[in-house]
Amino acid sequence: MKIREIVDILEAEIICGEEHLDNELHSACGADMMSDVLAFVKDQSVLLTGLINPQVVRTADMMDMRCIVFVRGKCPDEQVVELAQERGIVLMKSPLRMFVACGKLYEKGLRGGC
Amino acid sequence: MSLATYRFEVPGDDFTRAGEASGSLKRSLKKIGFDPDIIRRVSIAMYEAEINMVIHANGGVIDVEVSPQKIDIWFRDKGPGIPDIDLAMQEGYSTAPDNVRSLGFGAGMGLPNIKKYTDEMKIDTEIGVGTTVYISVYAK
Numbered sequence: 065m066k067i068r069e070i071v072d073i074l075e076a077e078i079i080c081g082e083e084h085l086d087n088e089l090h091s092a093c094g095a096d097m098m099s100d101v102l103a104f105v106k107d108q109s110v111l112l113t114g115l116i117n118p119q120v121v122r123t124a125d126m127m128d129m130r131c132i133v134f135v136r137g138k139c140p141d142e143q144v145v146e147l148a149q150e151r152g153i154v155l156m157k158s159p160l161r162m163f164v165a166c167g168k169l170y171e172k173g174l175r176g177g178c
Numbered sequence: 179m180s181l182a183t184y185r186f187e188v189p190g191d192d193f194t195r196a197g198e199a200s201g202s203l204k205r206s207l208k209k210i211g212f213d214p215d216i217i218r219r220v221s222i223a224m225y226e227a228e229i230n231m232v233i234h235a236n237g238g239v240i241d242v243e244v245s246p247q248k249i250d251i252w253f254r255d256k257g258p259g260i261p262d263i264d265l266a267m268q269e270g271y272s273t274a275p276d277n278v279r280s281l282g283f284g285a286g287m288g289l290p291n292i293k294k295y296t297d298e299m300k301i302d303t304e305i306g307v308g309t310t311v312y313i314s315v316y317a318k
Contacts, residue, residue: 099288102225115281119197119229120282123197123225125201
């Protein structure tokens with residue numbers, strides 16, 4: 065699934081990384097505990113989370129995740145956006161809640177990694 | 179034969195900067211040209227250990243030695259020490275404070291994750307003196 069399809073499915077607004085919207089993602093992970101994310105290894109994933117601190121971007125970077133969706137319309141501050149830009153990670157915010165956002169992506173064929 | 183060595187000072191007072199050292203090493207390993215899977219395993223283990231240093235030990239020093247065969251990392255802190263290592267290694271056991279949990283850490287997965295992603299892991303700890311965690315990831 066291309067990142068731009070995720071933008072449509074989740075009615076999301078792009079915060080940064082528009083130049084990467086044609087990149088393909090193969091799996092998704094929804095979590096607010098970053099250690100749970102770190103226990104999950106899968107290439108080319110999208111991370112859905114309700115947290116907006118810099119550690120979310122650092123965690124995604126360590127995991128080679130290329131896209132982060134902030135649910136419930138949350139928006140991180142400038143420092144977090146700059147960090148994501150440096151690392152080439154797409155950030156977007158969706159008005160949907162975590163459960164619904166994950167459900168919609170699953171319905172469209174995206175799966176969790178192993 | 180050592181390809182490179184690195185030293186990182188980890189500040190203990192700023193959680194938002196935790197992970198800078200891990201990010202920096204990750205970029206260096208990419209430049210050297212290690213396999214992405216090896217780089218990711220090193221990065222995750224180092225990130226968890228770096229976060230631990232900030233949460234539990236007011237920072238510390240990280241030394242890295244990179245050779246073609248393996249990446250060795252030592253995390254040295256002057257924190258309170260770990261009273262029961264077996265307990266600390268259990269998934270879900272955590273002594274992290276609530277403010278850290280609200281940032282997405284303190285799930286009790288740090289040390290188990292480090293063990294999971296490394297080929298060697300050794301913890302030397304003394305109560306009131308500090309802790310040294312050694313990890314090694316084989317490049318082959």
